[in-house]
Amino acid sequence: MKKEKEISAKNPFRVPDDYFETLTERMISLSVIEGEEKNVRKKRELYDTVRPYLALAAVMTGFALITAGIVRVVSDQEGNLLAGYRTRTVIREMITEEIEITTLENELAEYMSGNTSADNAEDDFYESMVIENIEETDIYDL
Amino acid sequence: MDKYGSRLYWHIRRIVIVHDDADDVLQNTFINIWKNIDGFRNDSAFYTWLYTIATREALTYIRKKAKNNNISLDELDNFFTASVEGDTWFDGDEAERKLQNAILKLPDKQRVVFNMKYYDDMTYEEMSKILDTSQGALKASYHHAVKKIERFLQE
Numbered sequence: 660m661k662k663e664k665e666i667s668a669k670n671p672f673r674v675p676d677d678y679f680e681t682l683t684e685r686m687i688s689l690s691v692i693e694g695e696e697k698n699v700r701k702k703r704e705l706y707d708t709v710r711p712y713l714a715l716a717a718v719m720t721g722f723a724l725i726t727a728g729i730v731r732v733v734s735d736q737e738g739n740l741l742a743g744y745r746t747r748t749v750i751r752e753m754i755t756e757e758i759e760i761t762t763l764e765n766e767l768a769e770y771m772s773g774n775t776s777a778d779n780a781e782d783d784f785y786e787s788m789v790i791e792n793i794e795e796t797d798i799y800d801l
Numbered sequence: 802m803d804k805y806g807s808r809l810y811w812h813i814r815r816i817v818i819v820h821d822d823a824d825d826v827l828q829n830t831f832i833n834i835w836k837n838i839d840g841f842r843n844d845s846a847f848y849t850w851l852y853t854i855a856t857r858e859a860l861t862y863i864r865k866k867a868k869n870n871n872i873s874l875d876e877l878d879n880f881f882t883a884s885v886e887g888d889t890w891f892d893g894d895e896a897e898r899k900l901q902n903a904i905l906k907l908p909d910k911q912r913v914v915f916n917m918k919y920y921d922d923m924t925y926e927e928m929s930k931i932l933d934t935s936q937g938a939l940k941a942s943y944h945h946a947v948k949k950i951e952r953f954l955q956e
Contacts, residue, residue, distance in 0.1 A: 671893025671901060672814055682806045686831045 805848060808921075809855045815916040816859040817866075818881050818905070820890040826862045830855045852931045860909055874909070881905040903953035907946050914939055915946040 809830060814823040833854050841850055863877070872880050882902050885891055893901065904912055913932070917923045918939075925936040932939070 670811070671891055671897040672811075672820070672888075673890045673892055674810075674820060675890070679807050679810070682810070682827075686806065686828070689828055689831055689835075 805851055808848070809851060812852065812916070812921065813855050813859045815904075815920060816856070816909075816913060817863055818884045819888055822862065822866070826855070826859050829862070830858045833858065846927075846930075849927060849930045853933075856913060856931060860913070863909065877909075878906045899954060900950070903950040906953060907949060911942050911946045914942045915950075918943050 806827075810823060810827050813826045813830065814820065817823050817826055830851075834851060837854075841847070864874070867874060867877050867880065870880070882905055885898065885901050885905065891898075891901075904915060907915060910932070914928065917928050917931070918925075923931075925939050928934075928939050929936045934942075
């Protein structure tokens, strides 16, 4: 093998002129391009990593918004129902109050005219006691 | 880069033979080095790591090239011999051409072992780390390669 070693002492392969002189420069420019691509890849990897969490956050936010919307609608409906109930109650009280006022006015008018229905009722009661021969002391035995 | 560029180039060139192919493989090698520089562990020498990447890239390249040209791995030596014959960047004499043809008859990995030992004067320990093969297997591989080349040169 010594003979062959002597033969190949001279490298039989050649390279273009200035190949090794410009090699460093070319490889650095390649590295710069690759570095930029690497940064893009890193950003993409980061996005890919975060994406499921972003999707989950978006779903949860959407769910929260929908829930808030539903709660608001239901609350408004209940509020309307309550408001309706309150309105009806107030109207009923107003009507009752109006009736009472009217009754009082009628009674007052009867009293002023000296012919109250209360006095008539009492007179009728005593008259019936006399007719039926009922003593006042018997009333408590009934 | 200056320190390792030419060494890696010649290592690759002896595997892929053609200059343009060697240039492509060297570029791929540096891109891979750049990509994986974060993963480099200080428990091995830097140039060992570079040689490992360069060897893998070169072997992958010639297999891919053979596949693209519909050439089986057994016929690859003829393909390389033809490449040397037509390579404008080969200026060896007849004896050098014959030696190169003999080397090209070797199987890929045996050729790599032969080149690393014969041309780069690497120790078996260094080669073992680069090729991830035991030193005993490398010694046997080199021994077989030398015998084959001698037989070819005597024909």
